[in-house]
Amino acid sequence: MKIDPDSAKDLSAQIASAIRDAIVSGDLPVDKRLPSESELAEQFNVSRPTVREALKRLAAQSLIRTQRGATGGAFVNRLKFEDAYGQQITTSTLLLSMNAVSFRTACEARYALERACAPLAATRRSPDHLATMRAEAHRQAQPGLTDEAFCASDVAFHRALVDAAGNPVLSYQLAGAVEAMQPLMNMITFSARDRAKIIDLHNRIADAIDAHEAQSADTLLAELADYTQSLAESVFAERAAKKT
Template sequence: MQIDPSRPEDLSAQIAQAIKDAIVDGTLIVDERLPSEAELSDHFRVSRPTVREALKRLAAQSLIRTQRGATGGAFVNRLSYEDAYDQHITTSTLLLSMNAISFDTACEARYALERACASLSAQRRTADQLATMRAEIFRQSQPGLTDEAFCASDVTFHRALVDGACNPVLSYQLVGAVEAMQPLMNMITFTARDRARIISLHTDIADAIQARDAEAASTGLSDLEYETRRLAADVFAARAKGTRLASAPPRHS
């Protein structure tokens, strides 16, 4: 593990990256104890506070954990998908909110990934995951539900669908789309959204998942994508004209 003191980057950042690289390439393995602060200080020829800052950076990324006591120190952590969710959500939120990617690009990626999950979810979903989807559809139909609560329910519905695939890699990839992109998409489209239409589409998807019909579930998501894109186009067109779309009145059967 080496750093270049002549580089302009912060030395603690360089040290953190060097240790991270050693973890990624297997030089440092899970549960292995890192050298002490004093040993790292000597190795990198920097002060102990600089090493301490580097370790804080790694801990913030859940790459290491610290233990107190005679056998304590800093150890390589076993990073779980759940540990990485928050960072993935934050990154996805920033990408969309700072306009690094367009609404259409985010929408395309989000639904393409979720359709990949749909076929697996139709095969593997648990009774609890299906029950969660049904419960959220019922919640969405309640009179007086606020936009914020509707959006939160929307996210929970799609998380249950994604997690129904029982594939942690897909769940990790989708968490940014569902937990970050979906709320931002809702913020853009909620003024033009017809809740009854969204509920109907959610019901179609849940029915397909219950029937273990992968093709119908994928079609339902495609219909939802079309509705989302149509609403966004209406909102953006209204903004361009300097007008505001009125919210569609909720309809309940």
């Protein structure tokens, strides 16, 4: 771990990189305690505040956790899927909002990924996942539901579908895409007829997954994707027309 004081990067960034590399390479195993802040400061030949800034950078990525007290210190953190979800959602949300990714692009990505899960879900779905899917579809049919609540339930339905695939890597990858899209979805107003159509598709998707019919689920998802796209387009077109 060598530090170049003349580098363009901050010292704290360099130190963070050095430690991060050690973690990613497996050099520092999970739950290994790092040297104390004072020792690190001595090793890297910097002051303690600088070391602390480096450690906070790593903590922000959930790479380490810190504990106070006599036996405390900074420990290499076992990255949980749960931790990764949060970061992925933050990152995806900002990517979508800051880079003006079109609804079309985001929607396309989301449904493409979901269709990738469908065959696996059709094979492995548990009663649990099916129950969630059906419960959400039922909730969506309740009268007086706000658009926001409808969207939230929609997200829950699709998360259950993805989780049914039984592949944590896929669940993790998709969580970001699905949840990050919620703000965009919330911009849409769903009429009663729109909702009925979507709920019908949800129910038929649940049926297909239930019956292990992968091909049928895929077709239905494609139909749902198309319908969502057209819905969004008409909403945006109408909004654009009102402006003039």
